Amino acid sequence: MKAIQYFSDEYLAQCRAMSPDQILRFLDDFRRLHGATPPVSKLISLKVPEDLLNAFKAKARLTGTPYQTQIKALMKAWVVDQEMPQGTRHGD
Secondary structure, eight states, rough: OOOOOOOHHHHHHHHHTTHHHHHHHHHHHHHHTTTTOOOOOOOOOOOOOHHOOOOOHHHHHHHOOOOOHHHHHHHHHHHHOOOOOTSSTTTT
């Protein structure tokens, strides 16, 4: 016999109001809590204009964030950003 899980109307309304970032955080926390294997990182090669990379590294240093961590945060934010159509973000 399988257990049946019931949700209150308030809980369902709260879930419907979650932003994509909140949903992603919930899923990531759930994965960590239940011992799923961590995501594997893949080494990539990316050509970036040197002046842009230097400016990016300098700004990351000022905020105390490793620049590769900041690149990954920007990638994640772009992936979960569903409110703005492609090509219209931040002067794209």
